[in-house]
Amino acid sequence: MIEFYMAPLIGVFFTVAVYLILSRAVIQMLLGITILGNGVNLLIFTLGRITREVPPIVPQGLKQPLQDIANPLPQALILTAIVIGFALFTFLLILGYRAYQELDADDTNNMRLAEPTGKTKPPLSY
Amino acid sequence: MASHSVAQTEIELPAAMLELPTSVADWSIVFPVVIALMAGALLAMVRHSRGSQVGFSVLAVVAIIVIEIDLFFRVLENGPVAMTMGNWLPPFGISFVADVMSVGFALAAAVVTLVVLIYFQAEIVPRESRHGFYPLVMLLLAGVTGAFMTGDLFNLYVWFEVMLISSFGLLIIGGKKIQLDGAIKYGFLNFLATTFFLVGLGYLYGLIGTLNMADIVLIAPAAEPAAMTAIAAIFFLAFAMKAAAFPVNAWLPASYHTPDAAVSALFAGLLTKVGAYVLLRILVALLPEQRDVFDPLITAIAILTLIIAPLGAIAQTNLRRALGFFVIGGIGAILAGIAAPSVLGVAGATFYVFHAMLTMSAFYLVAGLVERVTQATDTRQMGGVYASNSLISIMFLILVFAAAGLPPFLGFWPKLLLTEAALQDADWWLAAAILINSILTTIAGTRLWAHIFWRNGREGKKSELSNDRLRELKAPEKTFALGASVALVLVIVVIGLRPNLIFDSSRVAASDLLQTENYIEAVGLELPTQANPTTGAPQ
Numbered sequence: 001m002i003e004f005y006m007a008p009l010i011g012v013f014f015t016v017a018v019y020l021i022l023s024r025a026v027i028q029m030l031l032g033i034t035i036l037g038n039g040v041n042l043l044i045f046t047l048g049r050i051t052r053e054v055p056p057i058v059p060q061g062l063k064q065p066l067q068d069i070a071n072p073l074p075q076a077l078i079l080t081a082i083v084i085g086f087a088l089f090t091f092l093l094i095l096g097y098r099a100y101q102e103l104d105a106d107d108t109n110n111m112r113l114a115e116p117t118g119k120t121k122p123p124l125s126y
Numbered sequence: 127m128a129s130h131s132v133a134q135t136e137i138e139l140p141a142a143m144l145e146l147p148t149s150v151a152d153w154s155i156v157f158p159v160v161i162a163l164m165a166g167a168l169l170a171m172v173r174h175s176r177g178s179q180v181g182f183s184v185l186a187v188v189a190i191i192v193i194e195i196d197l198f199f200r201v202l203e204n205g206p207v208a209m210t211m212g213n214w215l216p217p218f219g220i221s222f223v224a225d226v227m228s229v230g231f232a233l234a235a236a237v238v239t240l241v242v243l244i245y246f247q248a249e250i251v252p253r254e255s256r257h258g259f260y261p262l263v264m265l266l267l268a269g270v271t272g273a274f275m276t277g278d279l280f281n282l283y284v285w286f287e288v289m290l291i292s293s294f295g296l297l298i299i300g301g302k303k304i305q306l307d308g309a310i311k312y313g314f315l316n317f318l319a320t321t322f323f324l325v326g327l328g329y330l331y332g333l334i335g336t337l338n339m340a341d342i343v344l345i346a347p348a349a350e351p352a353a354m355t356a357i358a359a360i361f362f363l364a365f366a367m368k369a370a371a372f373p374v375n376a377w378l379p380a381s382y383h384t385p386d387a388a389v390s391a392l393f394a395g396l397l398t399k400v401g402a403y404v405l406l407r408i409l410v411a412l413l414p415e416q417r418d419v420f421d422p423l424i425t426a427i428a429i430l431t432l433i434i435a436p437l438g439a440i441a442q443t444n445l446r447r448a449l450g451f452f453v454i455g456g457i458g459a460i461l462a463g464i465a466a467p468s469v470l471g472v473a474g475a476t477f478y479v480f481h482a483m484l485t486m487s488a489f490y491l492v493a494g495l496v497e498r499v500t501q502a503t504d505t506r507q508m509g510g511v512y513a514s515n516s517l518i519s520i521m522f523l524i525l526v527f528a529a530a531g532l533p534p535f536l537g538f539w540p541k542l543l544l545t546e547a548a549l550q551d552a553d554w555w556l557a558a559a560i561l562i563n564s565i566l567t568t569i570a571g572t573r574l575w576a577h578i579f580w581r582n583g584r585e586g587k588k589s590e591l592s593n594d595r596l597r598e599l600k601a602p603e604k605t606f607a608l609g610a611s612v613a614l615v616l617v618i619v620v621i622g623l624r625p626n627l628i629f630d631s632s633r634v635a636a637s638d639l640l641q642t643e644n645y646i647e648a649v650g651l652e653l654p655t656q657a658n659p660t661t662g663a664p665q
Contacts, residue, residue: 021318044331077327095298098306099306108311114308
């Protein structure tokens with residue numbers, strides 16, 4: 001039954017994340033990416049079917065557990081995703097800070113070194 | 127990696143472990159990835175000694191190339207081979223599968239890496255060698271090779287992240303302001319794409335309870351079609367972003383021109399092609415019914431990418447930014463093969479990936495040479511290179527023709543296959559778009575050539591005077607940068623003149639992708655005729 005409550009919760013996570021990522025401020029985009037990552041982890045957790053308080057342990061001498069158990073695989077997937085997501089988040093955080101120091105810009109509209117705007121025309125001869 | 131049903135207490139569970147030890151021949155499937163990972167660790171340890179870094183990295187890449195050539199011919203002759211980790215029986219263990227497509231692409235990636243490593247010897251500033259160029263290149267190669275070889279979708283996600291984090295590192299080596307700017311855009315958008323991939327993975331696991339590719343081929347037809355279509359849509363979005371197809375391509379021209387030319391070349395050869403490969407694998411082999419649903423969308427995106435990308439290249443003044451749009455145009459051609467998935471179309475797409483890996487890397491390497499000679503990155507500041515260095519100008523022109531797909535160069539053959547496939551499929555617009563792409567790419571490329579090489583001086587009043595900023599290549603640049611570029615261009619020309627081996631292997635790769643029996647058998651799962659699938663959703 002808890003899935004019914006998890007689904008809208010994940011929806012809220014995604015909504016907030018999309019709102020933040022659409023912002024132009026790097027720090028808000030970072031927050032959005034983190035929240036999106038957490039929303040995805042919750043999603044995988046819910047899709048792995050939530051089972052309460054039954055550890056996935058096979059009793060000694062048996063080849064399979066006696067009752068329905070919590071599925072350990074989604075948890076392994078989430079653990080991997082958390083570790084990777086955290087590493088990438090850390091990198092992007094430091095990158096954002098370096099960009100703030102060097103480019104003096106937190107607003108992506110002001111980051112125009114790689115993609116200059118303005119009156120540049122294509123090469124006109126030939 | 128599947129979660130087979132655990133509830134039925136009556137049935138005897140099948141054995142989950144292999145009893146026999148894995149043979150040495152099977153080990154060679156994982157050797158390329160293992161060597162690249164170990165070399166990456168080793169190179170990080172010896173980062174203070176430049177000589178041993180160069181030596182070890184070249185040695186490791188050569189070893190990987192030798193193993194992959196051996197594996198390629200073995201697979202070409204006998205069909206796909208697989209190895210499952212930790213002696214678990216598939217689909218419980220993570221499988222690595224080598225078929226003609228995956229080994230062929232991995233081989234091309236390793237060749238490109240070797241050329242880039244040699245080219246980089248001319249480029250390097252001593253301070254930067256300690257900052258991890260060599261380990262990051264090896265980890266990038268490990269990620270790319272792993273993504274090509276893996277037979278498990280979650281494992282694919284992990285390899286994607288390995289690729290992503292090492293490409294972040296490579297992108298900002300040097301720490302120039304323009305690199306930070308490019309890296310922000312590259313980083314956020316690519317991280318977002320892999321997160322979408324993870325969303326798709328979560329839904330797929332929740333629906334069919336397995337992430338092993340061979341197992342998905344078996345189970346997917348029985349799953350609920352509407353939900354599978356939604357999952358296919360998420361995957362399509364994620365990998366179209368990774369491959370830089372038209373509406374979601376913004377990160378590529380924003381970032382690929384910012385690092386050193388060698389790093390750009392490595393990215394152009396390796397990164398987007400992995401996205402294209404996964405699109406081929408997922409849409410053509412794993413979820414063909416869902417691909418049919420999206421056929422009009424894929425066709426439209428292929429046409430738009432094919433036409434808009436070279437127009438973008440015409441509008442650019444920055445040389446390597448213009449080349450970024452050529453890379454995107456190539457992705458359109460690969461999508462055209464997915465939009466017309468006959469043996470011809472998929473073979474064309476396979477051939478095109480192979481061609482694009484070599485040609486686009488060579489293009490960026492030659493562009494790096496041009497930037498050295500002219501001491502500028504903007505084509506308006508360039509001019510008169512033909513008179514001072516005709517070898518570079520000839521290589522550039524060959525690559526323009528190869529990228530546009532003019533005979534007898536390498537790009538002609540895949541475009542021939544793709545056009546024929548589009549005509550057979552009665553996709554007239556698609557066939558027209560492939561041809562228009564060739565014309566537009568020729569225009570964009572020859573305009574670049576005319577501006578950089580043909581005219582005397584820079585843009586403006588001085589264009590008739592000779593360019594005073596030109597300089598000669600220094601000795602190490604001649605040996606390493608020019609030498610490596612000439613070698614890669616020669617490979618492209620020779621394969622373009624004798625394309626039979628690639629033709630035949632592309633056809634084998636395509637039929638293996640379309641008829642998945644060989645793949646499933648190699649992984650070790652039972653084919654549907656005998657099997658009675660008991661796999662369901664996880665409990």
